[in-house]
Amino acid sequence: MTSDRKLTVAVIGAGIAGLCTALEVQRDGHDVVIIEPDEAGGRQAASFGNGTWLNPGSVLPMSTPGLWKQVPGFLLDPNGPFIIRWRHLPSLAGWLIRFLQAGRTWQQIEVCAAQRYELSRTTAQDHAALAEEAGRPDLIRRNGLMFIYPGQADIDAEQRAWRIRESLGIRFRKIETAELRQQVPELGGAYTLGMRMEDGGQITDPGAYCDALFQLALRRGATHKKARATGFSFNGKSLSAVLTSAGAVPCDRAVIAAGVHARDLALKAGDDVPLISERGYHVVIPDPGFDLPTGLMPSDGKMGVIWTPQGLRLAGQVELASVDAPPNWQRAKILLNYVRRMFPALAAKADAVGNDIGSNNYWLGHRPSTPDGLPCIGQASGSPDIFHAFGHGHVGMIQGPATGRLVANLIAGRAPGYDATSFSAQRFT
Ligand SMILES: Cc1cc2nc3c(=O)[nH]c(=O)nc-3n(C[C@H](O)[C@H](O)[C@H](O)COP(=O)(O)OP(=O)(O)OC[C@H]3O[C@@H](n4cnc5c(N)ncnc54)[C@H](O)[C@@H]3O)c2cc1C
Numbered sequence: 001m002t003s004d005r006k007l008t009v010a011v012i013g014a015g016i017a018g019l020c021t022a023l024e025v026q027r028d029g030h031d032v033v034i035i036e037p038d039e040a041g042g043r044q045a046a047s048f049g050n051g052t053w054l055n056p057g058s059v060l061p062m063s064t065p066g067l068w069k070q071v072p073g074f075l076l077d078p079n080g081p082f083i084i085r086w087r088h089l090p091s092l093a094g095w096l097i098r099f100l101q102a103g104r105t106w107q108q109i110e111v112c113a114a115q116r117y118e119l120s121r122t123t124a125q126d127h128a129a130l131a132e133e134a135g136r137p138d139l140i141r142r143n144g145l146m147f148i149y150p151g152q153a154d155i156d157a158e159q160r161a162w163r164i165r166e167s168l169g170i171r172f173r174k175i176e177t178a179e180l181r182q183q184v185p186e187l188g189g190a191y192t193l194g195m196r197m198e199d200g201g202q203i204t205d206p207g208a209y210c211d212a213l214f215q216l217a218l219r220r221g222a223t224h225k226k227a228r229a230t231g232f233s234f235n236g237k238s239l240s241a242v243l244t245s246a247g248a249v250p251c252d253r254a255v256i257a258a259g260v261h262a263r264d265l266a267l268k269a270g271d272d273v274p275l276i277s278e279r280g281y282h283v284v285i286p287d288p289g290f291d292l293p294t295g296l297m298p299s300d301g302k303m304g305v306i307w308t309p310q311g312l313r314l315a316g317q318v319e320l321a322s323v324d325a326p327p328n329w330q331r332a333k334i335l336l337n338y339v340r341r342m343f344p345a346l347a348a349k350a351d352a353v354g355n356d357i358g359s360n361n362y363w364l365g366h367r368p369s370t371p372d373g374l375p376c377i378g379q380a381s382g383s384p385d386i387f388h389a390f391g392h393g394h395v396g397m398i399q400g401p402a403t404g405r406l407v408a409n410l411i412a413g414r415a416p417g418y419d420a421t422s423f424s425a426q427r428f429t
Helices: 016-027 068-077 086-100 108-122 124-135 152-158 159-167 175-185 206-219 259-268 327-344 342-354 393-412
Strands: 008-012 032-034 083-084 144-149 174-176 192-197 200-205 223-225 227-237 238-246 249-250 253-256 277-285 295-298 302-307 311-320 360-371 376-379 388-391
Touching: 008 016, 016 032, 016 124, 016 253, 016 388, 016 393, 032 206, 068 083, 068 086, 083 086, 083 200, 083 259, 083 302, 086 311, 108 159, 108 393, 124 152, 124 200, 124 206, 124 393, 144 152, 152 159, 152 192, 159 174, 159 327, 175 192, 223 238, 227 259, 253 295, 259 360, 259 388, 277 342, 295 327, 302 327, 311 327, 327 342, 327 360, 376 393, 388 393
Parallel strands: 008 032, 008 253, 032 223, 083 311, 144 295, 253 388
Antiparallel strands: 144 192, 174 192, 227 238, 238 249, 277 311, 277 360, 295 302, 302 311, 376 388
């Protein structure tokens, strides 16, 4: 027990952020109540259907200098990796302006990358340790990750990003054509070079992994309140309960880890955080007929191509629209175009999945995204007993374990060992 007294901590949301937090808080000897209306890591959660990449080198935010020049193209190109649904543009405009402002200069990007690296540097080993504790070491692969490129000019176009990674000490290696063919013999001729992230890894089945972490938390004494959190109740200045759709949950501390739905709760805790959904899709090609030695990302498709027990998962696309807008499965079908280029032998299977649009092989998820590419982790403005743990955008699986550790440190009043103020929600006020 590192804290003065045993606390009851209510963790709102059982995606990767909430689950990692619950387990870290338990290590400090506290009681945990997980408030989650659905399944832990179920289809409703971003933590279910993501790209599974555990890349310590995912340090660059999405908004980088010059991106604004590409926005008109994004609006017009129906087959690119990024789209804004016209109808939703007015409600997203404020977020978009902040997003573009956050990536105006490379100096901003370098600062942001160093801050993000604090949350990603040991991701694969952290997840491997958690999976081991949960009795499912098979769910984490520590076999690197690889970006693949049509040619040298495409690598050169990203030189700046590679230099930033190098300056942080992130290990990567260029893979020449012959080695690429040897490592991934199924790959067609459209991609000739690779950049391998040596310390990367993969969660083979993120939904099953979240469930394993949830079961571990329950075995260690956590309780599950199957309800939706709606607000907070106070006794004087102290938090007394989280209010839910099924009654109050008495507690001493609360952690908001509700992914894209955290915004309203954060507002009730005193922080107006610009949080939107960067909607993404996945599509699965069952029985591809081969395993991959490592997760792949084609530089033009900006999508994860990974082996999962369900088949070859293609996860990507950024679609800006409101959370409750209906899925546009054509966005998921675009992912199939890239896989046909990567693996010509899979064309017939890709066609079959393409004809089965909207089936269980298709998934839409919501990346909980702030405009500056940093999550919100820290004490809420309205109460020292409420903590934020949301807003991880494209990298929540990667940053989950470090998020859990940081929240546990903040609850215990321990210094995290690095400057975590950049993650505070107060940066938006
Ligand atoms: C297509 C795609 C590809 C991605 N690829 C990667 C990748 O390769 N690597 C990576 O690191 N990240 C990736 N991400 C991002 C990653 O999936 C997310 O950042 C991460 O899952 C967010 O986790 P979370 O716990 O914050 O939210 P979620 O997983 O969404 O969990 C939030 C939970 O809160 C619950 N909840 C909501 N409201 C309430 C409430 N009021 N009360 C109680 N509970 C509530 C929900 O039911 C849900 O279970 C990807 C995302 C997408 C969409």
